[in-house]
Amino acid sequence: MGSKLDKIFDSVMKNSVFRNKSILQINYRPDEILHRDEQVEGVASILAPALRGDRVSNLFVFGKTGTGKTLCVQYVTNEISKRVADSGENNLKVVYVNCKLKKVADTEYRILAEIINNLGGSVPATGLPTDAVYNKFIEIVDNKKQTVLIILDEIDQAVKKISDSFLYTLTRLNSELKNAQISIVGISNSLTFMDGLDPRVRSSLGEEELVFPPYNALQLQDILKKRSIEAFNEGIVDEGVIAKCAAFAAREHGDARRALDLLRVAGELAERAGESKMTLKHIDEANKKIERDKMLDIIDSEPKQFQLVLLAIMGLTEDKNFDKIFTGDIYNRYQEICEKSKNEVLTQRRVSDILAEFDMLGIINAKVVSKGRQGRTREIRLMLPDNVKDKAKEILSNSVSI
């Protein structure tokens, strides 16, 4: 009985492109980190004093997305925690918080709450005064002699939304603690992040700094090769495919995450098409698909008013075939659409902000230009690729008319 089933499963497995797809997923942590020896050692030597229970310097880690920052820091802290656990002591806590996750940790209150939850306390999602949360935080951290390592990932996002005074408070907190001590590891995508900071914060937070350079194409190839051996069945991928993946990603500031995504999606495409080998064609398709899905995802999850504005932009680009659209045009069209679909009309001020956000998201390209006596405006161009437009319009008109 069992062997029969095994046979069925085996045959499915054999035909499958993937042996173990999870290896290409973003949250997969390999046991060995390629081409980041220097960085891993750097992080380790800075954080090592935690093993002795000494105070750890605050650390700042910079690097573009997909350069392995989070991976390395987590790897090192895991190893340290393991060592501490082995030695039987329990005076080190590591807390990892991703400040970009919406609804989880993108405000001062929520970051604190997240830290407290990770430390085993519990704090309601909302409803308490912020200083009450601070007290709770101090209480839970300071209840015994210990070192608490707080890793704040994507910290630039947090500071942009909140302000750096929060970081200041956090660094100053040590002086209020009797038993415990806290150290902060900040991880940031933006290299210029430190420049905009309060000097006091900068000096206390940036005791140690580490820069993660992007991977080059060869390094990416190594990484991809290593993972693809485990992730795919034999004979599915060949050198050329991996080289192309690496080249694509290297063009985008050496983003390893993107390279892995590309490989995974290409594999999915090949599998779906029932083909037994991945080809360059699949990579190209995957590249388009990723781009497209990302855009559509963003558009779909945007609030209604944003969608209305986008609809106005798309309408204008289409009918008039204007190469350049201005804020005023969009606002007028937007008003029409709102009236037609019985939606509330927002102020121009607000629409202006919405446009700025679209610019950030890369959906439109907006440039502030001065047209002399005709005033100052954003000169706007829709940046959606053609293969996205139709689907986007469908999504928009669906969700707007309801």
Next chain:
DNA sequence: GTCAATTCACATGAAAGAGACCACGGTCTAGTG
């Protein structure tokens, strides 16, 4: 023709309000012994 002043149509900032959500503490109600 030249130059400074003017002016347009917004951009950009700051502050504050509305409404959703939530915790906490007090009060009320109904069930229990």
Next chain:
DNA sequence: CTAGACCGTGGTCTCTTTCATGTGAATTGACGA
């Protein structure tokens, strides 16, 4: 007497409005050659 339902208060958070201020160059108009 007590557990649970129900309220009012005060807090956060997001989206938005209101009020204020800023801005770069085409246009205007005064001026001098």
